Amino acid sequence: MKEKINTLQFSSTFLLCILSSTIGLSLYTTIKIASIDTYISIAIGSVMGIIPLFIFLYIFNYEKDLPIYQKTVYIFGKFWGNMINIITTLLYFIIGMTVLFNLSNFIVSQYLSNTPLLLILIVFGITILHAINKGFETITRVSSIFVVIAVFFFLFSFIYLFKEFKFDNLKPILEFGIQKPILGGFVNMLIFLAPIYTLLIFPKNNIVDKEKINKYISFSYIIGFIILFLVSFLSIGILGKYLINLYQYPGYISLKRISLFKFVDRIENFLSIHWILCSFINLSMIFYYIKCNITKEKNSKIINLILCLLAIIISYKAFDNNTNFNYYTYKIYPYILGALFTMYLIIYIGDIIKKKKNNI
Amino acid sequence: MTKIKILLVLSLTTLLLSGCYNYRELSDLAITTAISIDYNEENKNFEVIAQVINPIKQQDVSSSGEPTFINFTSSALSLQEAFRTIILDSPKQLYGSQLQILILSKSVLENHLADVIDFFSRDPEMRSEFRIAIAKTDESLEGISLQTVLDNLSSSNILDSLDKQSEILGLSVNLTLNDLTNMYLNPYLEIVLPSVFVEGNINEGEERENVTNTTQKAKIKIGTTGIFKDNKLLGFLSFDESRALNLIRGDLEDTIVRLDTENGYIVFEPNRIKTKKESDVKNNKVKITIDGFARIKEVSDLTDLTSVKEIDNLEKKLNKKIEEMVQDAFINIRDNYNTDVFGFRDSYYKTDYKLFKEIDKNWYDDIFPQLEIEVTSKIKLYEKGNTLGGIEYEREN
Numbered sequence: 172m173k174e175k176i177n178t179l180q181f182s183s184t185f186l187l188c189i190l191s192s193t194i195g196l197s198l199y200t201t202i203k204i205a206s207i208d209t210y211i212s213i214a215i216g217s218v219m220g221i222i223p224l225f226i227f228l229y230i231f232n233y234e235k236d237l238p239i240y241q242k243t244v245y246i247f248g249k250f251w252g253n254m255i256n257i258i259t260t261l262l263y264f265i266i267g268m269t270v271l272f273n274l275s276n277f278i279v280s281q282y283l284s285n286t287p288l289l290l291i292l293i294v295f296g297i298t299i300l301h302a303i304n305k306g307f308e309t310i311t312r313v314s315s316i317f318v319v320i321a322v323f324f325f326l327f328s329f330i331y332l333f334k335e336f337k338f339d340n341l342k343p344i345l346e347f348g349i350q351k352p353i354l355g356g357f358v359n360m361l362i363f364l365a366p367i368y369t370l371l372i373f374p375k376n377n378i379v380d381k382e383k384i385n386k387y388i389s390f391s392y393i394i395g396f397i398i399l400f401l402v403s404f405l406s407i408g409i410l411g412k413y414l415i416n417l418y419q420y421p422g423y424i425s426l427k428r429i430s431l432f433k434f435v436d437r438i439e440n441f442l443s444i445h446w447i448l449c450s451f452i453n454l455s456m457i458f459y460y461i462k463c464n465i466t467k468e469k470n471s472k473i474i475n476l477i478l479c480l481l482a483i484i485i486s487y488k489a490f491d492n493n494t495n496f497n498y499y500t501y502k503i504y505p506y507i508l509g510a511l512f513t514m515y516l517i518i519y520i521g522d523i524i525k526k527k528k529n530n531i
Numbered sequence: 532m533t534k535i536k537i538l539l540v541l542s543l544t545t546l547l548l549s550g551c552y553n554y555r556e557l558s559d560l561a562i563t564t565a566i567s568i569d570y571n572e573e574n575k576n577f578e579v580i581a582q583v584i585n586p587i588k589q590q591d592v593s594s595s596g597e598p599t600f601i602n603f604t605s606s607a608l609s610l611q612e613a614f615r616t617i618i619l620d621s622p623k624q625l626y627g628s629q630l631q632i633l634i635l636s637k638s639v640l641e642n643h644l645a646d647v648i649d650f651f652s653r654d655p656e657m658r659s660e661f662r663i664a665i666a667k668t669d670e671s672l673e674g675i676s677l678q679t680v681l682d683n684l685s686s687s688n689i690l691d692s693l694d695k696q697s698e699i700l701g702l703s704v705n706l707t708l709n710d711l712t713n714m715y716l717n718p719y720l721e722i723v724l725p726s727v728f729v730e731g732n733i734n735e736g737e738e739r740e741n742v743t744n745t746t747q748k749a750k751i752k753i754g755t756t757g758i759f760k761d762n763k764l765l766g767f768l769s770f771d772e773s774r775a776l777n778l779i780r781g782d783l784e785d786t787i788v789r790l791d792t793e794n795g796y797i798v799f800e801p802n803r804i805k806t807k808k809e810s811d812v813k814n815n816k817v818k819i820t821i822d823g824f825a826r827i828k829e830v831s832d833l834t835d836l837t838s839v840k841e842i843d844n845l846e847k848k849l850n851k852k853i854e855e856m857v858q859d860a861f862i863n864i865r866d867n868y869n870t871d872v873f874g875f876r877d878s879y880y881k882t883d884y885k886l887f888k889e890i891d892k893n894w895y896d897d898i899f900p901q902l903e904i905e906v907t908s909k910i911k912l913y914e915k916g917n918t919l920g921g922i923e924y925e926r927e928n
Contacts, residue, residue, distance in 0.1 A: 412717075
């Protein structure tokens with residue numbers, strides 16, 4: 172891996188990966204579990220998320236010259252290391268298909284209602300293919316541009332939506348106890364932190380100003396969580412208990428309230444574009460991770476093409492319709508994310524044991 | 532080779548730049564700005580009227596003598612069929628993204644509200660920010676057909692009237708689809724909606740002459756608030772009750788209040804009003820505090836407005852008048868209709884849900900009829916316009 176990037180590019184990608192779950196997946200699943208206490212769930216999730224973040228930083232700082240698939244081989248040996256790589260690759264492939272379908276489904280249901288889903292999947296598939304052909308450096312460079320757009324649009328939406336916020340809509344707080352918000356927080360944490368491990372594909376030593384990386388990642392994590400929290404807090408405060416449960420994309424529905432100077436309105440599609448940008452970066456990272464695990468850094472455009480085609484075809488055929496997809500995201504997806512988290516937990520424990528052995 | 536590749540990519544990109552996959556030209560759309568819906572119980576049909584803008588430039592339309600809008604009517608067993616079959620009359624497909632106003636009949640509101648909400652909230656092309664009103668009479672449903680002068684479209688006319696009266700008079704609250712959906716879904720809220728009605732002869736109002744005369748033969752007017760209980764329309768409030776209801780709900784910002792005096796009257800304009808509600812679930816009581824400012828707008832009395840003492844006195848009288856107005860309206864609505872259109876039930880639930888769940892079963896039998904409100908008005912009288920004293924007072928002194 173000869174590519175060189177800087178801390179800002181790396182942390183921008185990190186932040187966009189976190190933010191990509193704000194549309195659809197994260198909010199939908201958490202609302203299903205915690206209803207109007209979703210914002211509490213997200214706050215709890217942010218505290219819980221410190222553990223996966225710590226695991227990420229620990230693995231990232233271990234054997235700084237190696238990408239994750241070589242680290243696993245180094246820690247567990249060839250057989251078990253490769254087994255772990257295969258499992259994480261498969262899990263990420265499922266996550267990639269989920270994010271791809273979620274994004275396409277959002278676009279079909281809200282923007283282009285008469286456009287075939289397959290066409291949208293293909294358009295995104297081609298863009299992702301181009302991004303992974305270009306490599307990690309290009310993806311992170313694009314991220315550093317997208318992050319400005321995403322944060323600007325978010326701030327803009329926040330400022331204009333704040334006057335619509337009604338504190339009363341958040342009440343009653345914790346009517347059904349703290350258990351559901353805790354469960355929601357856990358699931359939410361799994362959803363938005365799953366994509367960050369794809370960044371482990373990049374060895375720390377290839378970052379130009381790597382001394383600052385831990386600080387930048389922690390800062391991106393905090394910013395990401397503040398945005399996630401505010402999106403849920405505002406959506407619930409604007410729509411209330413019954414409407415957030417009614418709509419599939421409450422965050423997007425809240426954006427419909429924005430009206431500038433009472434004559435610039437209907438700008439929700441424009442403002443929601445940042446979700447698409449975040450999801451694009453997230454998908455690019457996931458498929459780049461899978462590609463690296465398969466090709467071991469050799470730039471094989473044929474493998475990339477096959478990978479994207481498989482993702483398009485399988486996600487199109489597997490989910491079939493959005494009712495199936497919603498059922499899957501609520502009932503099955505958290506377990507897939509849990510399995511992925513477990514894999515990194517194993518790698519983390521392996522790291523510790525290996526370090527201790529080396530010290531002895 | 533690279534140049535050929537670049538050229539090929541650029542050429543392919545131009546195909547995508549022409550627009551979306553299934554784009555529709557603006558001229559192919561029938562931009563719908565108002566809809567009214569009725570339900571015919573005999574043949575179980577939804578009867579709809581859709582107002583569609585004449586796509587020719589609005590100034591040209593007026594000068595050419597063409598109508599600024601066209602109404603299409605249709606009826607079918609479902610709303611989707613009713614709207615879709617309009618294509619049999621119109622060469623263009625209805626496009627609801629610019630919808631401004633939706634007028635619903637009593638029968639639709641009482642028996643088919645869920646169908647209407649589902650139809651409008653499911654369609655992603657439809658925006659949820661349009662206003663909703665009840666047709667006070669069956670004839671009012673055709674109010675969107677009337678020719679109007681100050682606005683080319685009757686839908687804009689109704690929308691502007693609704694918005695302006697809400698801003699400066701506070702007779703009825705402005706409600707959107709999301710507000711109505713929330714009231715429908717929330718088991719602790721009752722529905723309230725503004726009403727509209729037609730004054731004059733509707734047939735004459737649809738003629739071109741309705742906009743060429745200085746006095747319109749028919750016009751659509753904003754009525755008082757319609758109140759519901761368990762989705763059944765109970766009736767329409769009086770002018771003062773309607774404003775008091777908005778005041779209690781915290782939806783009133785600006786209005787006028789007339790204070791009768793010994794020799795005449797004084798009219799105040801309370802503005803920047805803010806209502807705060809505090810529910811005391813245990814004692815079944817709600818404390819309402821009204822804050823804001825007021826100007827003197829009209830004086831027909833010998834009151835000395837230059838006197839500080841007199842101004843203080845007027846301020847007290849104004850606040851007392853507002854408190855009485857709110858109390859009277861509350862007692863009338865509570866005793867005559869027994870419907871909690873004020874949102875106290877929801878407020879109780881949000882304040883103390885544990886205690887609320889114990890008392891909620893008997894809400895309309897025991898709790899609401901005994902509910903009391905304590906109103907405190909703290910409106911500050913701060914301005915009286917150009918003149919120092921009243922004209923009558925200046926003449927006498």
